[in-house]
Amino acid sequence: MPLNLYNTLTRHKELFKPIKDNQVGMYVCGVTVYDLCHIGHARAMVVFDAIYRYLRYKGYEVKYVRNYTDVDDKIIARAQKEGLSYQEVAERYIDEFNSDMQALKTLKPQVEPRVTHHIPEIIEIIGKLVAKGYAYEVEGNVFYSVSKFSVYGKLSGKNITELMAGARIEVDERKENPMDFALWKASKPDEPAWDSPWGKGRPGWHIECSVMSMKYLGENFDLHGGGMDLIFPHHENEIAQSEAATGKPFVNYWLHNGFININQEKMSKSLGNILTIKQLLNQYHAEIIRCFLLSRHYRSPIDFTLGHLAESKKIMSNLYLSLKNIQEWTAEKKPGRGFKEEDFSGEEARIYHAIFGLKDRFLKAMDNDFNTAQALGYIIQISKMINSHLEKLGPEKEPGEKLLFLLHRAREGLLDTAQVLGILQEKPENYFLLVETEAYEDLSAFIAAVENNDICGLKERLDPEWLKSQVKEREKARKNNDWNKADKIRAELKEKGLLLEDTPKGTRIRIKKDPNIIEVN
RNA sequence: GGCGGCAUAGCCAAGUGGUUAAGGCAGAGGUCUGCAAAACCUCCAUCCCCGGUUCGAAUCCGGGUGCCGCCUCCA
Numbered sequence: 186m187p188l189n190l191y192n193t194l195t196r197h198k199e200l201f202k203p204i205k206d207n208q209v210g211m212y213v214c215g216v217t218v219y220d221l222c223h224i225g226h227a228r229a230m231v232v233f234d235a236i237y238r239y240l241r242y243k244g245y246e247v248k249y250v251r252n253y254t255d256v257d258d259k260i261i262a263r264a265q266k267e268g269l270s271y272q273e274v275a276e277r278y279i280d281e282f283n284s285d286m287q288a289l290k291t292l293k294p295q296v297e298p299r300v301t302h303h304i305p306e307i308i309e310i311i312g313k314l315v316a317k318g319y320a321y322e323v324e325g326n327v328f329y330s331v332s333k334f335s336v337y338g339k340l341s342g343k344n345i346t347e348l349m350a351g352a353r354i355e356v357d358e359r360k361e362n363p364m365d366f367a368l369w370k371a372s373k374p375d376e377p378a379w380d381s382p383w384g385k386g387r388p389g390w391h392i393e394c395s396v397m398s399m400k401y402l403g404e405n406f407d408l409h410g411g412g413m414d415l416i417f418p419h420h421e422n423e424i425a426q427s428e429a430a431t432g433k434p435f436v437n438y439w440l441h442n443g444f445i446n447i448n449q450e451k452m453s454k455s456l457g458n459i460l461t462i463k464q465l466l467n468q469y470h471a472e473i474i475r476c477f478l479l480s481r482h483y484r485s486p487i488d489f490t491l492g493h494l495a496e497s498k499k500i501m502s503n504l505y506l507s508l509k510n511i512q513e514w515t516a517e518k519k520p521g522r523g524f525k526e527e528d529f530s531g532e533e534a535r536i537y538h539a540i541f542g543l544k545d546r547f548l549k550a551m552d553n554d555f556n557t558a559q560a561l562g563y564i565i566q567i568s569k570m571i572n573s574h575l576e577k578l579g580p581e582k583e584p585g586e587k588l589l590f591l592l593h594r595a596r597e598g599l600l601d602t603a604q605v606l607g608i609l610q611e612k613p614e615n616y617f618l619l620v621e622t623e624a625y626e627d628l629s630a631f632i633a634a635v636e637n638n639d640i641c642g643l644k645e646r647l648d649p650e651w652l653k654s655q656v657k658e659r660e661k662a663r664k665n666n667d668w669n670k671a672d673k674i675r676a677e678l679k680e681k682g683l684l685l686e687d688t689p690k691g692t693r694i695r696i697k698k699d700p701n702i703i704e705v706n
Numbered sequence: 707g708g709c710g711g712c713a714u715a716g717c718c719a720a721g722u723g724g725u726u727a728a729g730g731c732a733g734a735g736g737u738c739u740g741c742a743a744a745a746c747c748u749c750c751a752u753c754c755c756c757g758g759u760u761c762g763a764a765u766c767c768g769g770g771u772g773c774c775g776c777c778u779c780c781a
Contacts, residue, residue: 189722196710216781229781261781309769342709353764382739390779412781414773417709419780442781443711446774453780480730481719485712493718496731503730506745550720559720562729569729576746668740687742693744 186245188552191484193439194340202436203407209240209247210402212436214411214419215297216393217254219263221461222285224454224474224489225412225445231475231607232442232483232555233410234291238605239551249294250401252394253279255301256377256387271377271595271684275301285462289471290607296401306501307388307396311575315614319429322360325371325384327486331364333423340439341417358414391422395435399427409436413443413484422522445484452489456486460489470620472608473498479557479606500565501608502620507568507599509613510575511592514582520590528587532577536570540595541643543567547602557606564602571595626693628656647681659685660692 188201203209213233233251240247254260255275264271286293300307311327314320319333319361331337331345345364357363367389372378378385398406404427411420420439425434444451447458465474477497481487528536529622543563550559571592578584584592603609611619625631636649655674662670675685685697 194711214781217779223781225781227781231781257779338709341776344708413711413775414780417777444775444781451775485719488718490718492731496718500730553722556720559728562720571744660741663740666740672741683745687739687741688744689739695744 186548186552187284187467189222189554190438190440191554192437193420193441194436196342199428200309202568203245204403204405204437209245209408211237211240211247211249211408211410212394212398212402212406213249213251213294213413215251215253216278216282217257217259218275219280221255221280221463223452224460224462224465227285227462227474228445228467228478228487229410229412229442230286230291231289231478233440234289235479235557235606236408236410236483236555237292237294238439238607241639242605243548248296248402249295250296250298250398252397253282253297253299254390254393255279255299255632261376265375266643272301273298277567281463286468287464289462289474290610296395298401299398300388301377303393303397304388305399306400307392308379308381310390310396310426311388313430314368314426319425320368324381325369325386327369327389328360328365329368329422329425329429331366331378331425332362334429335424335437336428337364338421340421343417343421359472366391366418368426368566374544381389381579391419392426394419395423395426395430399431399435404431404433404435406436408438408440410440410442413441416441423508425682442483445487445489447489449616450490469494469498469502472610472616473501473620475607476501476561479639480561481607482558483555498620500561501616502598503572503615504565504568504603504609505611505616507571508596508609509617510572510664511596512613514584515589515596518584518589520593521586522590523617524587524590529591533587533591534576538590539567540572540598543602545600547605551605560602561582561606561688564599564606567595568654569600625692625695628692628694631694632656646682647683652678663687 188688189198190201191198211233213229216222220313237247237249243412253275257273258270258275264267265273267274282541301391311320314329315322315327318330320327320329322328345362367379368417369383370389371384371386377387379387397410409420409423416439422434446452450456450458452458473494474497477489477494478487480497480500526534526537526541546563550556550563553559575582578588601608625634632653635647635652655678658675659671662668662674678685678694682696686693686695
């Protein structure tokens with residue numbers, strides 16, 4: 186099935202055609218490593234991770250490159266503030282970024298180039314641009330001359346003459362045109378510097394991506410991605426630099442993800458509403474975050490609120506519930522043989538159709554400009570059908586051959602599609618343990634776990650002896666039909682964050698998690 | 707001022723002209739339960755406004771209105 190994607194360059198959805206039959210080169214602008222990453226970064230990284238996974242799912246051989254900007258003004262400023270070298274700052278935040286990405290279960294790109302490892306190549310390209318007359322040197326700085334590149338503005342739809350030049354830019358007198366931008370910056374004393382034909386200095390911001398993307402993917406490659414904000418000037422400038430240097434078209438398809446708002450406000454340092462990935466991961470399982478991020482189309486803005494996150498949490502629990510149900514119903518039993526459509530009728534026939542149609546529908550959704558929201562909807566639909574059907578069959582959990590067959594196929598289908606979104610990667614029992622704090626069916630086992638301090642932090646908050654006596658009291662009260670007392674104890678435990686649930690099999694317990702630990706202003 | 711995007715139920719959200727407008731959350735009613743919880747069942751929209759194209763439009767075109775982003779570092 187053909188993949189269509191929205192190309193910022195043409196402002197249309199286009200049929201995706203790789204340059205080399207089934208190989209894809211993909212470059213995504215990474216981060217400037219001067220601080221912890223926030224949920225906006227998380228969105229970009231998760232979105233492009235899903236795109237990367239999907240391309241591979243479709244059978245493309247993808248070379249994925251994502252850079253680190255490890256030298257720039259902000260890093261230098263941070264280093265000076267903390268009395269560290271810029272390398273130390275960069276190293277620290279590269280490590281932090283890596284741990285965030287790993288926690289968010291993103292796949293590692295094949296190449297993660299750093300600016301400081303590519304200085305000779307950068308100098309070479311700048312030299313080429315100067316030689317070709319696209320750039321000029323002033324006092325050790327090299328600027329790109331925007332007016333020499335006739336199609337400047339083609340990505341962002343801007344027109345140089347109409348750009349209110351200088352309106353919001355501090356005009357640098359040394360530039361021939363206010364829109365010109367730095368390729369090479371002369372360094373001040375105490376700043377990182379490399380020798381160059383124009384004296385000591387360091388690369389400007391945009392040139393690195395031109396150089397590193399072309400180095401690893403060729404002068405013309407397939408996909409280039411990043412946040413919406415990078416369209417102008419960053420990506421516009423990349424095009425200007427690259428195409429001027431090589432005379433070839435740079436990137437065929439430009440993809441840009443939308444921004445995250447927090448409670449309908451732009452996330453910004455001045456508003457003080459920056460939420461870091463670490464804060465979020467502290468409270469929410471990575472797959473809940475991925476589910477939230479992928480439940481909207483990647484180009485739309487999305488609003489971060491605790492309510493929305495709670496929805497995603499519910500969704501993930503329901504999905505895992507299906508896996509758990511399937512696991513319990515199938516146990517170790519393998520389906521005896523394959524069945525055909527005509528073998529099923531009624532509810533089972535509907536489930537059969539849904540399961541066997543899942544992959545097609547999933548592909549169709551994803552082929553439509555990576556519509557993860559719709560794709561996720563289809564996955565949830567299957568999950569819901571399974572849960573509902575099994576519930577109706579009652580508690581015996583003795584599936585016939587045909588149902589066994591359906592359940593196995595459902596599981597395969599769910600896992601196969603969900604992995605493209607990077608969800609349902611945990612074993613259900615582990616997921617519930619991590620997220621819901623799996624309900625303990627056995628109260629004495631729970632108390633023992635508290636005593637052993639197996640449950641993080643609970644021993645400090647709860648006296649196991651007190652807990653033991655409360656539980657015993659309540660059991661006694663229930664036996665005596667003393668419902669008032671039983672309810673009272675249940676309420677007391679609830680205040681301590683313990684939820685008692687009476688089921689036909691007995692009383693079980695689960696730990697209530699506080700959903701409001703993250704503070705969002 | 708320039709460029710771009712969005713407007714679908716209480717909320718979030720999919721929907722690239724054609725059967726009953728995905729899905730989720732919340733809510734209401736129900737099953738189960740001593741009660742509650744969990745789970746399951748049922749119910750819950752004609753798509754911002756006005757014109758136009760068409761046999762037929764949420765979907766295409768024009769005009770309004772209202773939001774938002776970018777034009778400065780930014781995912």
